[in-house]
Amino acid sequence: MTEADLVLVLWDIDRTLLYVGDIDRQVYREAFAEVVGRPAERLPARGTGVTMPLAIRGLLLDNGVPERDVAELVPLMVELLPQRLAGHSADLRSEGVVMPGAISALRAVHDHPRLVPTAVTGNLKANALLKLEAFDLDRFVDTEIGGYASDDDHRPSLVAVAQKRAEAKYGTYFTRSNTVIIGDSLEDVRTGLEGGSAVLGVPSGKTTAAQLQDAGANVVLNSLEDVPSLIEAIARVTAQPMQP
Numbered sequence: 170m171t172e173a174d175l176v177l178v179l180w181d182i183d184r185t186l187l188y189v190g191d192i193d194r195q196v197y198r199e200a201f202a203e204v205v206g207r208p209a210e211r212l213p214a215r216g217t218g219v220t221m222p223l224a225i226r227g228l229l230l231d232n233g234v235p236e237r238d239v240a241e242l243v244p245l246m247v248e249l250l251p252q253r254l255a256g257h258s259a260d261l262r263s264e265g266v267v268m269p270g271a272i273s274a275l276r277a278v279h280d281h282p283r284l285v286p287t288a289v290t291g292n293l294k295a296n297a298l299l300k301l302e303a304f305d306l307d308r309f310v311d312t313e314i315g316g317y318a319s320d321d322d323h324r325p326s327l328v329a330v331a332q333k334r335a336e337a338k339y340g341t342y343f344t345r346s347n348t349v350i351i352g353d354s355l356e357d358v359r360t361g362l363e364g365g366s367a368v369l370g371v372p373s374g375k376t377t378a379a380q381l382q383d384a385g386a387n388v389v390l391n392s393l394e395d396v397p398s399l400i401e402a403i404a405r406v407t408a409q410p411m412q413p
Contacts, residue, residue: 176336176407177343178278179289179328179366180310182297184216185393186275187304189265192257197228200249205234216375218356220291220318222247222392247319251295261303268373270394275309277362277396284403285335286358288315289327289350289360295319314338327366329383347407351399358384368408369399 180186183193191304194212201209211231213224225246229239254261278286287310290297293389294317299305328350332343341347350361353374360386361368370381370389378389387406390398403409 174283174349174409175285175341175343176283176403176409177245177332177341177348178284179316179348179350180275180286181350181354181357182216182288182290182292183218183390185268185351185353185357185371185410186306187265187267187270188229189261189350192254192260192264195259196250196253197224199247199253200225201228201232203249205229205232206244216354218291218352218354218360220322220324220325221250221293221296222322224248224291228234231288232234247293251293251299254296254299258299258303261300265300265303267304267306268411269391270392270396271307272306273396274393274399277400278403279309281400283409285311285314285339285341287311287313287331287335289324289364290315290318290329291324291356293317293319295362311335311338321333324360325362325364328360332365347409349403349406353381355380355384358386361386369374369402369406 194238209232212294213228222243225243226239229242262341279285280321283410288297296319314331320330321327337345345365349369350366351369354376359367368386369384371393372378381389388402
């Protein structure tokens with residue numbers, strides 16, 4: 170095996186690997202109230218996969234904050250969100266859940282000598298780490314080379330961010346031919362198709378298998394519980410044999 174044989178695996182986090190219920194929405198509530206000075210009446214939609222800075226912008230506008238003030242308030246809320254989520258660390262562990270099959274799938278990808286696992290997510294990096302660490306999942310991904318909403322609020326751009334970081338660390342040039350994103354939402358599919366990655370869809374969130382397929386996912390898995398099928402699908406969409 171050579172470095173050129175490596176495949177970059179980009180894991181989505183929310184509803185693909187874990188689910189934290191209403192904790193994210195509570196964090197949005199707290200940050201909005203602190204920055205704007207009144208409660209938010211409308212919160213971001215669940216399970217869309219949109220990056221946090223864009224979700225914050227929508228939150229502000231949907232709650233009557235004037236457009237002229239939004240550019241100034243978004244960075245303040247971006248700074249507050251990780252602090253507020255850290256305050257809910259115990260809630261993450263007690264109320265959050267790991268998605269079915271996620272640990273076995275993460276372990277199999279992590280342990281495979283040809284696969285380089287990391288995250289591409291709409292979460293800010295600090296929030297992503299807090300969530301992964303709450304369930305001890307960070308040990309299965311190289312978080313240094315991931316793409317996060319704190320890097321760019323345009324999610325498809327995060328694929329290239331992760332590819333460049335992985336190239337610098339592992340000495341392999343990563344392109345669509347040897348990169349795959351695994352996620353549950355239409356935004357995950359768009360991220361891969363527009364960003365330069367094959368896409369494996371998992372209907373573990375609010376999006377159905379048919380919707381993922383229609384959006385252009387290369388393969389749609391029933392769940393992460395069938396690990397051999399996951400590894401085979403990675404091999405198929407990257408046209409790479411997965412034998413060690």
